[in-house]
Amino acid sequence: MSSTEPKTTYYHHTGPWPTPETEKVPALKFLANYTKRIDSADYDCSWLPYYHPDAVFHDATGRDYVGGQVIWDWIVNLFAPFRKLYMESVEFFVASTTLPSGDVEHTIFGEWRMHVWPKETEGDEGKITIPRAMIFRIGKAEGEGKGEEGGEEVGFEGLQIRDVRLFYDRTLLVPLLKKGEGVVL
Numbered sequence: 001m002s003s004t005e006p007k008t009t010y011y012h013h014t015g016p017w018p019t020p021e022t023e024k025v026p027a028l029k030f031l032a033n034y035t036k037r038i039d040s041a042d043y044d045c046s047w048l049p050y051y052h053p054d055a056v057f058h059d060a061t062g063r064d065y066v067g068g069q070v071i072w073d074w075i076v077n078l079f080a081p082f083r084k085l086y087m088e089s090v091e092f093f094v095a096s097t098t099l100p101s102g103d104v105e106h107t108i109f110g111e112w113r114m115h116v117w118p119k120e121t122e123g124d125e126g127k128i129t130i131p132r133a134m135i136f137r138i139g140k141a142e143g144e145g146k147g148e149e150g151g152e153e154v155g156f157e158g159l160q161i162r163d164v165r166l167f168y169d170r171t172l173l174v175p176l177l178k179k180g181e182g183v184v185l
Contacts, residue, residue: 004100011094027094027106027138030159035087041079047072048143049153052160060166068143068160084117087132106159108136114168130172137163 011025022028034050037043051068058064065071079085090111097105114130121127139162141155154160 006097006099008095008097011096013089013092013094015089015091017089025094025096026104026157026159027096027108027136028092030106030138030156031092031108031110031136033156034161035089038075038079039085039087041082041085043072043076043079046153048160049156050161052139052141052162053143055161056163058163058165060168060170079116081118082116083119083121086115088113088115103140105162106136106138108134108138110134110136116173128172130168132166132168134167135165136161 011028013019013022013025013028017028018032022032037045037050047068051071053068054066055068055071056064056066057071057074059074065074090113092111093109095107097107099105110133112132112134114132116128116130117124118126118128138159141158141160143154143160
C-alpha cells in the first residue's frame with residue numbers, strides 16, 4: 001500500500017463507557033463527551049464543540065437538518081419535554097480512516113437505549129426507553145469559534161460531527177411531544 005492510499009483501522013466496543021480502552025479511541029472519546037452533553041439535558045451552550053458548521057443530521061422522519069446551529073436548535077426543541085435523559089451505550093463499531101492529507105475520518109455505527117423522563121413526572125414514573133441506532137461521520141473540526149482564549153470552543157479534541165443518521169421508532173414519543181413547536185414526527 002502506498003502512503004497516498006487511505007488506511008483504515010477498526011475498533012469494537014460493547015457496554016458502558018467511558019472505559020480506559022474507549023478513552024484511547026479518539027472517535028469514541030468524542031462521542032462519549034457528546035453523549036454526556038445530551039444526557040445533561042442542558043443545551044444552553046454552543047453547538048461548535050460538537051457539530052461542524054456544514055454538518056447534516058438525517059432524522060428518522062426523513063427530514064435533514066443542515067448546519068450546526070440548525071441541528072442544535074432542533075435538538076433543544078426535541079428534548080424540551082424531558083427533565084432527564086440517559087443514553088445507555090450498547091454496542092459500537094468504529095472505522096477510522098487516515099486520509100492522504102493526514103486527517104482522520106471516523107465512521108461510528110452505534111446502538112443505544114435512550115431513556116427519557118417527562119418533565120411532569122417524578123422518580124422513574126413515566127420513563128420511556130427507546131432503542132436507537134446512529135451512524136456518525138466525525139472529522140476535523142472547523143468553525144469560527146475563538147478557541148481557548150475565551151469564547152466558543154471549536155470541536156472536542158479537534159473533532160466535530162460532519163454527518164449523522166438516526167434510526168428509531170419516534171411513535172414511542174408521540175404522547176410526550178407537543179404539536180406546533182417545530183417537532184416533526
